[in-house]
Amino acid sequence: MDNNMLFREAEETDVDEVVKMLANDPLGKTRENYIHPLPDQYLKAFEAIRSDPNNELIVAVWENQIIGVLQITFTPYITHQGGWRATIEGVRTSEYVRGKGVGTNMITWAIERAKTRNCHLVQLTTDKTRKDALRFYEKLGFQATHEGLKLKL
């Protein structure tokens, strides 16, 4: 499977499949709205991401099917001697391919992408209720050195 997986930036025609994947998730199902026609705000967000050189919505494709998605944001920070960071968010894999290493391939790909963008750090947060996710990222070398705080507006 590894050899035939392809990563590319999402196109507008992929957004439906991406939202379907986001909604098919214990947390996602409570906050996404996968209906047809797809709510306009998804396409607006897609357009904002696509037009921003520091944001990339990446899909993993296998046999012409989208089997995974993640978003990478590249941010110039004044801290760490003006270092750029890559933030990974919204990582999901299709339920049909779970346990086949797709997530590992996706994060490994994202780390390499961060290197090509000269980032000194890759960061992400994961909901504390996702115990498997924490172990997954730690196995890939991430360290849970920080608390991730959120404030809903």
Added chain:
Amino acid sequence: MDNNMLFREAEETDVDEVVKMLANDPLGKTRENYIHPLPDQYLKAFEAIRSDPNNELIVAVWENQIIGVLQITFTPYITHQGGWRATIEGVRTSEYVRGKGVGTNMITWAIERAKTRNCHLVQLTTDKTRKDALRFYEKLGFQATHEGLKLKL
């Protein structure tokens, strides 16, 4: 003090003072490089932030002195029904004004700024060794629902 505090985007002439503040911190002193002339990468990062409409380096000014700094990044996400988020990073206050509510004013200001940018969420991570910071953010309404993971490249 509250009434006379002013918030504005940093200018190039502020960068020296900002880096001085970042370096005068238990964690910052191990990773910043506050020397003269200031390493070029700080100015490059400043320029990248200033030219990006989704990044703002904000300074708090009181009696013509910079007494605080933080960076806000606005990110369009496909998750949460295509919602924008504000990420706060690199929050520091001058040692001369600690305990005077400057940090609270800064975060409160940043939350309002996030609202004007139509964000549905404000997020940040804080190093687990900064116990006071966690309590500070929780008092302001943030919830530590996530693990914050980092991978150095």
